[in-house]
Amino acid sequence: MPQTSDLMPVEEHLAQILDACAALPPRVETVDVVDAHGCVLAQAVTSAIDVPAFASSAMDGYAVRRAETEHARPDEPVLLPVAGDIPAGRTDRLALEPGTTLRIMTGAPVPDGADAIVPVEDTDRGTSTVAVRVAPRPAAHVRPAGDDVRAGQVVLGRGTLVDARVLALLVSLGRPRVDVVRPPRVAVLSTGDELVEPGATAGHGTVVDSNGPMLVAALREHGFAAERVRAVADDEPGFRRRLDEVVAGHDAVITTGGVSAGAYDTVKAVLSASGEVTFRGVAMQPGKPQGFGVLGAPDGRRVPVFTLPGNPVSSMVSYLVFVAPALRLLAGQEAAGLAGVVAVTDEGWRTPVGRTQLARVVLDQRPDGLHARLAGGQGSHMLGALAHADALAVVPAEVGEVQAGTRLTCLLLRPRPAEEVTHDPAR
Structure with a gap:
């Protein structure tokens, strides 16, 4: 697969992140x-116990000695006196006297001496004397002790x-x-002089910090404890102080912004100088500027830090492709990426040769199979297309133009019917 010479393939960057996270000790509690x-x-x-702990009835009915009812027929029922009731939750140990029956409820303990349950449907439902009309099978409707789990059995x-x-x-x-x-506790830290807090209206030269709430929501959807840290300006000492604070209180940190090659790219300037994080270009669109490293916390823990691009679409795609699998690994799970389907494109578009494109697409199931079309503008700042997209269509790096009718793997952003899902190509 051809790649731009100074860009790292997506798979290689992911592999390096996963290798580093796999080497970190799990947080057991x-x-x-x-x-x-x-x-x-x-x-x-x-x-340590049998489950269930006692033999119980699987039906509402009558506890009997099977030998006393084996000749029961609808036209020749066996008549038995009802010696009492056994409701579910009764804890005293009962014995069934020969020639009698005990009315029993579902889940109640089977009395000693009984070896079958006759369902109420096979009787006249008598309360003082009952007519048993059907001979029960051996051990009929009796759940034996340990029927589900035996003491000493490794169950999970x-x-x-x-x-x-x-x-x-x-x-x-x-x-x-x-x-x-324990699933990792994750802090999300946005950076940039241009950022204003969620709920505010952006003015000339400012934008609302959508990355922080977006990533926190994604983390929580994936089962991780997440906290948004108030955005910090492009101030190197201020960023360092805030980063040290969140590293001390979290198991992983995600930063957004400040990772390109500009004069005010604070995250890259601070962490490159210390050598704690490696920054590189990854051969993908969106999401080329990436950084990753492991920082030391005051208590000796090692905390992975993912530095993502500031453009919101680039940030979200980077989280899905790189961060989510790594966090699953830290949580003791498989490092799975997004599930995928194969779809046929309804239209063509140009793509950057040498970079794997992850295009936002809408999926449509038709009689001849699954189809994909662009969700809208593909700029890395365009949240509208991301919000409406069903999937990310993966265009290989060697392709310079997608033709209508091309079959592409599409990484799902929304659930699809199980029969459409083919594999997990992001892993």
């Missing part, structure tokens, strides 16, 4: 089990993401606390 949601297990989980492996289903299993094991890899 013990949390209340209900607070483990969204985290990754730091250790395998072995059950290290690295398992605790989603709602996994959380339910953890809670059922009766574990009060669990060891997890």
Whole structure:
């Protein structure tokens, strides 16, 4: 793949970031089990108990000795006296006397001596005497102790993401606390003399800091704790002080702006001089100016710092391609990028030879397959096209012009039906 000589391929820049993050120790902590949601297990989980802990009924019905009801027929029911009820939640241990039955509810403990449950639908629903009209199968509707999980069984492996289903299993094991890899706490720090705070109206020569709220929202959508730090001006000592503050209180830092080659590119000037961050051009559009490094915190931690371009589209694309996979790795997850689909272009456009283009496109499902068209202007400052785009169409670096009818991989910005998703090409 041809690349501009002084630009690094996208894949190589991502690989270097992931290698650096993989070398950082995970942030492991013990949390209340209900607070483990969204985290990754730091250790395998072995059950100390059987689940369920007792044999229980899977149906509302009658607990019986099967041998006493094996000849039951609709026209020749077996009559049994009902000796009592067992509601769900009853904790005393009961025994079923021969020649009797106990009415039982779903989830209630099966009494000693009973080996089958007759559903109410197979009876006359009697409360003092019941007519059993259908012979139950062996162990019918009895959930044995340990039917789901056995004591001593490894039920969840290290690295398992605790989603709602996994959380339910953890809670059922009766574990009060669990060891997890804590998702990184991320600070977002925008820089630039031209920035005004969100909620203000931009005037002549100023712009609203959209990068900060945009990236914080993206981080939270991806399950990370995120904090927007008030934007700082192009002042080198001021930026250094603010950066040191956020490094001390966070596990990762994202900066936007100040990474190009201008006279007021403060981020690059400060961090290049110290040698803590490597800045380079990456062969992509948008998002060419990139920087990454690992800084030391006062408590000895190593904190990755991602320095992204200031143009909002470049910043968002850079976050999706480089930062999100790295943060997933820090959280103990796989370093997955955006899922992709293949779509046919409805139109053509020119692209920069030597740079992988990530074009904002709208997707349209038609009878002959998925189609893509440009979402609007492709300038790196144009948030309108980004807001309306469904995906980023990946144009290889060797292509100088996309022709109508070209098949392109498109990285999804919005969910698509599962049958359309082909692979994860951003990884």
